[in-house]
Structure formats: structure tokens, C-alpha cells
Amino acid sequence: MKQRIRLYQQPAGGWGALKSSLQHLREQQVAGLGLPTLLRTNQPDGFDCPGCAWPDKHFHSTFEFCENGVKAVAAEATSRRLTADYLGQHSVSRLAELDDYSLEALGRLTEPLRYDAATDCYLPISWDAAFALIGHHLQALASPHEAAFYTSGRTSNEAAFLYQLFVREFGTNNLPDCSNMCHEPSGVAMGEQLGIGKGTVTLDDFELAEAIFIFGQNPGTNHPRMLETLRDAARRGCRIVVFNPLRERGLERFTHPQDAWQMLSGGSTEIASAYYPLRIGGDLAAVKGMLKALLEQGYGDQDFIADHTSGHAELVRDIADTTWPALVVESGLSEQQLREAAAIYAGSRATICTWGMGITQHKHSVATIQMIGNLLLLGGHVGRPGAGACPVRGHSNVQGDRTMGINEKPAAAFLDRLGQAFDFAPPRAPGYDVVGSIEAMLAGKVKVFLALGGNFAAATPDTAMTWQALRQCGLTVHITTKLNRSHLVHGREALILPCLGRTEIDLQASGPQAVTVEDSMSMVHASQGMNPPASPQLLAEPMIVARMAAATLPQSKTPWLWLVQDYSRIRDKIAEVVEGFADFNQRVQQPGGFYLGNSAREQRWRTQGGRARFMVHDLPARQAEPTDESLFTLMTVRAHDQYNTTIYGLDDRYRGVSGHRRVCFINRTDMQRLQLQAGQWVDITSVWRDGERVAKRFLLVEYDIPAGCLASYFPETNTLLPLGSYADRARTPTAKSIRVRLSPSEAA
Secondary structure (H helix, E strand, O other): OOOEEOOOOOOEEHHHHHHHHHHHHHHOOOHHHHHHHHHOEOOOOOEOOOOEOOOOOOOOOOOOOOHHHHHHHHHHOOOOEEOHHHHHOOOHHHHOOOOHHHHHOOOEEOOOEEEEOOOOEEEEOOHHHHHHHHHHHHHHOOOHHHEEEEEOOOOOHHHHHHHHHHHHHHOOOOOOEHHHHOOHHHHHHHHHHHOOOOOOOOHHHHOOOOEEEEEOOOHHHHOOHHHHHHHHHHHOOOEEEEEOOOOOHHHOEEEOOOOHHHHHHOOOEEOOOEEEOOOOOOHHHHHHHHHHHHHHOOOOOHHHHHHHEEOHHHHHHHHHHOOHHHHHHHHOOOHHHHHHHHHHHHOOOOEEEEEOHHHHOOOOHHHHHHHHHHHHHHOOOOOOOOOEEEEOOOEOOHHHHHHOOOOOOOOHHHHHHHHHHHOOOOOOOOOOOHHHHHHHHHOOOOOEEEEEOOOHHHHOOOHHHHHHHHHOOOEEEEEEOEOOHHHHOOOOEEEEEEEOOOOEOOEEOOEEOOEEEEOOOOEEEEEOOOEOOOOOOOEOHHHHHHHHHHHHOOOOOOOHHHHOOOHHHHHHHHHHHOOOOOOHHHHOOOOOOEEOOOOOOOOOOOOOOOOEEOOOOOOOHHHHOOOOOOOEEEEEEOOOOEEOOEEOOOOEHHHOEEOOOOEEEEOHHHHHHHOOOOOOEEEEEEEEOOEEEEEEEEEEEEOOOOOOEEEEEOOOOHHHOOOOOEOOOOOOEOOOOEEEEEEEOOOO
């Protein structure tokens, strides 16, 4: 594959997106199924895209997919098959030498597998034997708390609901999930401040907003369909303000691949009205600076503040005591820039604030999100048409999984309803989150690890520690569609259980089944596959969960196998247990599904005190740190040919990188200061209180990034992130703020 670094100067989208989409369809050998499958993506009678959680707008549009959606669908609908014959001839040690892109390219798994230590290979096992092995290991534990049950955000509502029920009937709340690594701070911050941990806007609000503030987010790569929404907003005159350390092309200009005139004329739409490249982690100070500028002018919706909020006076005093020099140092922006941004905010009658993991993966992430909340509350921009808070989540059902009860700290009311509906006493003690699960495995307190999807070994921090933790388990089990790194970092015994994908027909006793998902804006809709299964031996996720439960809990009163004969039965039980899901089966039949509602959007504040809360937070304490000019702050990012830990290719088109993944983006002045140069290979060493961690041989790439800041791709740099470095009160690993130093690599 050709390796090249070349500045990308074209708009996002356009012919590049079409060319890339066609290339991935060819590479995955999707053949005749490709176009019909894509045309059913995000349609009322089709399946939900297995990629991001951005909502669907045009329910009767022919095309409701983007470049990333094509990659996700092509990867799942590939004609490539990874058979037991192949795996029986290739040891785990040999497979582990492949990179993540090569593992992804092996194709769909076709039958259940068990690790055989004698041959170091995965060999076939019957489904009955696999479930019996799981039941044996779980029943042999001294305590239910010696098992941890991970969940990926691609899991359906039906599978997630059964999974958490199984885990709680087993006797634990050890339900770590991908939310622990991404938007956990959003839930903590908003729940405390607004009374609900979900975004308060719908897609319709973007059509009414007069200003949209985007923090720590790159929609061009992570959820490209959002660019269509931003383009439409920009075209009608909405001001779009971006705070992001990196210059991301999708936030600068965009050509919609479905806009024939733009495509043929070479036109594009300018997205950002103002772009502020702040220092990594400087968002809290930037928002606090905007608040200072606004309060100095006497700005505020006094009626809203008086009728709906508490803590305003305390915030005013804190902001007054915060100096402009401190705000400038911490944000990396000038006072003039912060006042400019505040002026745009003050001039808007309807403002949306949206953010991604550039905000959530910091030590002070909860405080930052609550400062964004303060900004919205000051202008009364919650519960107003065209205004509100919008955390943009990643995988297609990561929000729905939480709604279904995938939570290590479940609410008491949820457990009460669950116990009543299924006639058992759910455990009440909090369980392990992701970081806690790794720590417990290392300490020998967790001995069985089950994963409903995902790539735990690659997604988690502190790679060496996490891999040691997994290898200490007596049993690791992964429910998946393809082979990934986690399956090669296994316990003493290990199972791989292949499942149906979102695009495939799920045929149960009562006929073809649909599942449901919840998008980032609380819309719940159905998803029904259309393609034949990749193998006749695949089982649906709900069936796998039900059979695990039946094998593990022989005395359970829950009719597990009866429930999965017809998923409407699962949805009836969800309606009994989960708030907002009354008449679930009837409402989900509506084209586009139904809206769950949002208490904060309705200005009902389910908080301590019954009001929306202004929250006071100090600036991060970095000013007090010893000056060390050799230290940088590194943020981990996705490449464009990547979705979370799934690597579709080795290119990052919008950042001008082709054929590389081990790259490090750096400011020119920093290279000159350290006497380094673009194209040089360096080692990256992270600095933490328990010692150093090293990632070797990364290519320096000159980029428009603030001085003192670096960016590089995960999961390659996850090894640098200490397990003990996580967000205050939310415990999300701080993947966007790793303290590192660079040194020239030794010759290869």
C-alpha cells in the first residue's frame, strides 16, 4: 500500500467520499448485495446503520447513508469468510502478529469456536457445548461478582435488555460498557445539572438554531451525516462556532455527495463561521471566558434564570474572581477571541451546544460539560425551540443500551420494576465499570469475562495492563461477527460465539424478527435485516444471551427461550420495566419510530432542588505544574478509515495521510524547538506517577495544531494511557490528555 503524506485542501465529502465508498465495496467483495443493502440502510422497512448514532431525517429518502455507513455495511455484508478450517491452521500466536486492518479483512466468522491450548488454535465447538462451558464456569465462581459482562454500543435494545436481566439474575451489577470510555461524563454532568443524562435537542432543532457551538468533535470522520445537518444550517445563515485543537476539514468546508449541482460544479459550503484552535483541554477555560465576557455586559435571560435555575449568584461571583490572564493561558485563546465567541452567542435567540469525546476524555470533563451547561442556562437555551444540549454519541445504540439498563450503577427505581416484572430480587451494590473491571481482573477478583460485542482489548487504556488482566481470567467469551484483537488476548479457556449482523435476516420460531435501537436524540426505531446470514450456524444476539442464561440459571423463573421466539415478547417486558416505553410494540411500528421525550427539554428539572443548576468549577490546576518544555499533551484520535477500533483501511484522507497509522501530528515550532523534522521517526513516552510507558516508531507529520499539543491514532497509542488516569467522578480514561515526551527512534 502506497505511503504518502500530502496536505488535503479539498472540501470534505464530494468525489473523494464517493470514490472511497466504491473502493470499500470492491475490497469487501460485497458484489450483488451491495446496492440493495445500502438502499435499505436507515429506512423504515430496513435496518439501522451499524455505524454512528446520528438520527435519520428523511424517512422516505432513497439515500440515508454516508461514507462511513458504506464502510460499516460493506464490512458486515462482505463475502469473505473466516472458517474454522483456516483458524485450525493458523495459531493465535501467528494471528497476533497481524495488524488490526489485516484481522478485519479476514471476513465473517462462521461457527462457534473454543481455544485449544495444545495447538494454540481456535477449533470448532457445538453451541450446546459452548453454553454448557459458560454455565459451568459461572456456576463454579465463589461469588457472582467474580464475573464481568461487557457490552458494545452496537447491541440492540432487545439483546441489551436480556443481557442485563441475565447478569442481574446471576447476581451482580458488573456491567462495564463502552459508555464508560466515551460519554459517561456527559451523563454524570447533565444528570446532576439538568436532571437527565441525555441530549435535550431533536434533529428539528437544528433547523431552527441561530447559532451552533461545536466543542471537541470531528463529524467529518466520526458521523459524516451530521455534516448535512450543519451544511443546511450554514446555508440558511446559522452561525457555527468551532472549538477544536485540530483543523478538521469537515468543519471547514463540505460538498454533499448527493448534491448534484455542487458535485458537478465543484462547489462546497463553508461550515464554520468561526474556528478557534484552542489548546488540548482548554475548553473549560474557553467557555468560562465566554461567560465572563457575557456577564461583564450584563447578559442573561433573567426570567428563565429566576423561574428555572439555582446557583446563578454563586456562578457570577466565581466568574468575577477568575482573571482574564488565567483564562487566556488555560484556553490557549486570546481575550479578543473569547469575546468574539461570546458576542456570537449573545446575538443568537436559539443556540445549540454540541460536543464529542474531545470534551469527555479529560480529567476535568464533568466540569467542562457543566460549564457548557452554564452557558446554555445563562441564555435560557434549554427547553426552547432550536436550542439545547447535544452530546453526540458514537455507536448506533450506545444510548439505547444504557436506557435498557446496561449500567454498573443502576437506579433503584429501575431495579424495583425489573424485580417486580421477573419475580426476583436484583442486586443493589454498584458493579465494576471498565477501569474497575480491569483492576479487578488484575487483582484476581474477576475470573470470567464476557463481552457482548466490541473489542475490549483494543479499546481500553494501558494496553499491557489490560492484556495481562484478560490473560489472568479462567474464561473469556466474545460474541462477535468478526475476529479482532480481543479474541487473541484470551483467558486460560476462551470462546468466540459468532452472531448475526444488523444487515442479516433474523429468523426465529415466529418468523423474521426486527430489533430496535435508540439514536443520540432519543428516537427509538426498528431495524430488520434483509441479507441471508453469513453462515447457517450463526445465532442472533438475543438467542445467544437467552441460551447462556438458560444454561447458567436452571432455576430461573424467566422463560428465556420462549422470549426469544418472538421479540415482541421482549419488548412487552421492556414496556413493563423501562420508563417511556409504554405500548412499545405499537409505537415502534410508526415510520421513523417514536420520541422518548426529555424532561429537561420540557423544563421539568429532575434534580436535587427541582431546578436546573448553575455549577461552579475552578480552572484546571495546570498553571501550578512545574514547567517542562519537553512535555506535550497528546490526544488520541480516529483516522478517517476507522470506526472506533475497527480499521477499514490505512488512510486518513482529510488529514492527508495515506498508507500510515503510526503517525504523530505536531506543530512546526515544536519540531524546530526540539530539533526534529517532519518525516522523522520518534518514540512517544508517557509520564505518569507510576512510571513511563513507551510506544515506538511514529512518523512526525507537521500539522495545524497548537504548540505543546500532539495527536495520534488509537488504539496504537492506548498503551500510553495509564489505567489510573481518568475523569473525576466519571472514570472515563483521559485519552485526550496524555502527558508525553518525544525522542528520536533508533534505526529499525
